[in-house]
Amino acid sequence: xxxxxxxxxxxxxxxxxxxxxxxxxxxxxxxxxxxxxxxxxxxxxxxxxxxxxxxxxxxxxxxxxxxxxxxxxxxxxxxxxxxxxxxxxxxxxxxxxxxxxxxxxxxxxxxxxxxxxxxxxxxxxxxxxxxxxxxxxxxxxxxxxxxxxxxxxxxxxxxxxxxxxxxxxxxxxxxxxxxxxxxxxxxxxxxxxxxxxxxxxxxxxxxxxxxxxxxxxxxxxxxxxxxxxxxxxxxxxxxxxxxxxxxxxxxxxxxxxxxxxxxxxxxxxxxxxxxxxxxxxxxxxxxxxxxxxxxxxxxxxxxxxxxxxxxxxxxxxxxxxxxxxxxxxxxxxxxxxxxxxxxxxxxxxxxxxxxxxxxxxxxxxxxxxxxxxxxxxxxxxxxxxxxxxxxxxxxxxxxxxxxxxxxxxxxxxxxxxxxxxxxxxxxxxxxxxxxxxxxxxxxxxxxxxxxxxxxxxxxxx
Amino acid sequence: xxxxxxxxxxxxxxxxxxxxxxxxxxxxxxxxxxxxxxxxxxxxxxxxxxxxxxxxxxxxxxxxxxxxxxxxxxxxxxxxxxxxxxxxxxxxxxxxxxxxxxxxxxxxxxxxxxxxxxxxxxxxxxxxxxxxxxxxxxxxxxxxxxxxxxxxxxxxxxxxxxxxxxxxxxxxxxxxxxxxxxxxxxxxxxxxxxxxxxxxxxxxxxxxxxxxxxxxxxxxxxxxxxxxxxx
Numbered sequence: 001x002x003x004x005x006x007x008x009x010x011x012x013x014x015x016x017x018x019x020x021x022x023x024x025x026x027x028x029x030x031x032x033x034x035x036x037x038x039x040x041x042x043x044x045x046x047x048x049x050x051x052x053x054x055x056x057x058x059x060x061x062x063x064x065x066x067x068x069x070x071x072x073x074x075x076x077x078x079x080x081x082x083x084x085x086x087x088x089x090x091x092x093x094x095x096x097x098x099x100x101x102x103x104x105x106x107x108x109x110x111x112x113x114x115x116x117x118x119x120x121x122x123x124x125x126x127x128x129x130x131x132x133x134x135x136x137x138x139x140x141x142x143x144x145x146x147x148x149x150x151x152x153x154x155x156x157x158x159x160x161x162x163x164x165x166x167x168x169x170x171x172x173x174x175x176x177x178x179x180x181x182x183x184x185x186x187x188x189x190x191x192x193x194x195x196x197x198x199x200x201x202x203x204x205x206x207x208x209x210x211x212x213x214x215x216x217x218x219x220x221x222x223x224x225x226x227x228x229x230x231x232x233x234x235x236x237x238x239x240x241x242x243x244x245x246x247x248x249x250x251x252x253x254x255x256x257x258x259x260x261x262x263x264x265x266x267x268x269x270x271x272x273x274x275x276x277x278x279x280x281x282x283x284x285x286x287x288x289x290x291x292x293x294x295x296x297x298x299x300x301x302x303x304x305x306x307x308x309x310x311x312x313x314x315x316x317x318x319x320x321x322x323x324x325x326x327x328x329x330x331x332x333x334x335x336x337x338x339x340x341x342x343x344x345x346x347x348x349x350x351x352x353x354x355x356x357x358x359x360x361x362x363x364x365x366x367x368x369x370x371x372x373x374x375x376x377x378x379x380x381x382x383x384x385x386x387x388x389x390x391x392x393x394x395x396x397x398x399x400x401x402x403x404x405x406x407x408x409x410x411x412x413x414x415x416x417x418x419x420x421x422x423x424x425x426x427x428x429x430x431x432x433x434x435x436x437x438x439x440x441x442x443x444x445x446x447x448x449x450x451x452x453x454x455x456x457x458x459x460x461x
Numbered sequence: 462x463x464x465x466x467x468x469x470x471x472x473x474x475x476x477x478x479x480x481x482x483x484x485x486x487x488x489x490x491x492x493x494x495x496x497x498x499x500x501x502x503x504x505x506x507x508x509x510x511x512x513x514x515x516x517x518x519x520x521x522x523x524x525x526x527x528x529x530x531x532x533x534x535x536x537x538x539x540x541x542x543x544x545x546x547x548x549x550x551x552x553x554x555x556x557x558x559x560x561x562x563x564x565x566x567x568x569x570x571x572x573x574x575x576x577x578x579x580x581x582x583x584x585x586x587x588x589x590x591x592x593x594x595x596x597x598x599x600x601x602x603x604x605x606x607x608x609x610x611x612x613x614x615x616x617x618x619x620x621x622x623x624x625x626x627x628x629x630x631x632x633x634x635x636x637x638x639x640x641x642x643x644x645x646x647x648x649x650x651x652x653x654x655x656x657x658x659x660x661x662x663x664x665x666x667x668x669x670x671x672x673x674x675x676x677x678x679x680x681x682x683x684x685x686x687x688x689x690x691x692x
Contacts, residue, residue, distance in 0.1 A: 451480020
């Protein structure tokens with residue numbers, strides 16, 4: 001009886017102690033996980049987050065979920081981009097408890113891929129609340145300015161951090177689309193409407209609203225951008241005056257189709273841009289269907305920066321002009337030198353380049369006006385952003401970039417590209433063979449023989 | 462205690478199983494290494510580091526370590542030498558540390574034997590040595606955790622096979638926890654903590670994780686040996 005009591009006492013003591021030790025260890029681990037201390041021994045501190053990112057993560061107030069969808073190659077650790085993305089995003093998740101990160105293989109995790117409506121391999125979905133924004137693999141590396149020998153710079157961190165800012169921004173920016181003059185409608189599935197680009201903008205966390213001067217005698221104060229997309233009827237001089245005044249402090253995206261006369265004299269005078277009332281035909285750069293679908297050349301500008309691998313396409317565009325002394329106006333979309341602006345637009349007339357009558361290429365198809373701040377973007381076409389054309393690679397991006405440049409998203413951080421060092425190793429076929437035989441056969445065999453000889457000698461000593 | 466380490470090592474080296482085990486270990490890792498070096502394509506560039514190898518080596522350690530640890534206490538119990546050990550002028554803690562220390566030395570020998578891969582890598586490319594060392598540190602800690610569990614399992618039974626199974630099954634479970642256990646599983650899983658080591662970063666929480674796992678398992682083993690005295 002006494003023995004039993006002692007045993008029970010010892011036993012419960014032991015269990016209690018084990019539980020206590022475990023609790024202390026788990027607690028200490030929890031504390032360390034929240035305040036980890038990291039020592040990065042890589043040469044370029046590749047595995048560390050930039051101070052800007054650390055600040056954004058420290059200031060997070062709402063949870064952010066990051067789901068990356070990358071196909072797995074033969075060997076997880078060999079697919080460089082996937083690994084790079086994975087390492088970096090794991091760093092984000094480690095840094096903030098509010099960040100949840102998962103990497104999925106869309107082939108294996110079909111329910112998740114369907115849930116997030118993934119159509120492209122290499123999509124990284126950032127979501128917070130009901131906001132969602134995607135980063136695509138094509139945006140992650142800067143292939144343009146790399147000498148062949150070295151690796152393209154990694155832009156991932158800048159994109160990821162800015163995307164986190166975008167999905168967690170509480171103050172939504174509002175974009176107004178002017179209505180009432182035959183402009184592109186925001187609702188409806190017709191190919192000529194703007195309902196899809198509206199969705200794109202909303203996905204970028206912008207609020208999109210129609211604006212009619214019938215119901216509102218002014219441009220609302222919360223307008224971050226006013227969009228006038230393809231008006232076909234004349235905008236009254238009173239309305240024109242309102243818009244021209246608005247430009248003193250507001251920003252405007254003006255998309256003007258040929259064969260229309262929307263007036264807007266005061267606004268255009270304020271901008272310093274003149275639509276040429278011609279039809280651009282570009283035999284040098286155009287979509288397969290014909291020269292009336294010019295594929296504009298993208299001039300260097302923040303708007304076109306990440307579109308360089310894509311070819312946006314316009315449809316039935318007109319050219320624009322501005323006087324040479326306007327240093328605040330910059331071309332962003334131009335035609336090839338072969339293009340001309342057909343001025344004889346009478347029905348049934350033949351489209352040919354009449355030197356001296358038609359406008360000669362290279363023509364200006366889109367410009368930006370920047371004073372101390374971005375003021376306006378003017379494009380001689382509105383079709384490119386309609387439902388019918390928005391699926392062309394580059395078209396939606398072009399419009400979204402115009403809007404975000406106009407808004408000048410102050411939150412947007414410039415996180416410089418990271419130099420990536422990929423230390424490759426190359427074996428000649430002969431070296432490869434030598435290594436294969438040496439490491440798979442020769443070396444283990446030598447070890448085996450030495451070990452057995454040693455054992456045998458000891459045994460017989 | 463050092464005498465115990467020495468004795469343990471002598472026993473291990475005296476057995477041909479160690480040489481066979483080491484040769485098999487090197488054969489398997491060599492298999493992975495030559496694949497790592499020779500299977501090159503533009504999407505599949507071999508990197509001059511041990512990163513592509515570390516998970517494979519971890520898997521092989523998972524299979525090898527139970528065989529290293531299974532006999533440590535089980536054999537003593539089977540041969541009846543456990544009583545002898547217990548009456549020796551050693552505390553239970555010293556016994557556990559001595560046995561564990563000997564196993565760590567064996568693990569170090571196994572890992573050192575793979576130094577041929579970094580040497581090959583240095584011939585073919587220009588590796589960074591810091592991250593390379595961290596890869597090995599991570600593997601050593603991971604293997605150390607495996608061995609600590611193996612030691613406990615070996616103390617629980619005098620049947621070596623059961624000891625190996627008792628080591629292997631929980632290890633495999635812990636391993637897959639990262640895939641099926643959700644966020645908590647990832648925190649508990651033995652393998653997820655290897656990631657920071659593999660990229661050349663020493664993360665205090667990951668380092669602590671392995672040390673804590675080892676400490677806790679050794680603590681349990683000491684407690685268990687003590688309990689045998691009054692049970």
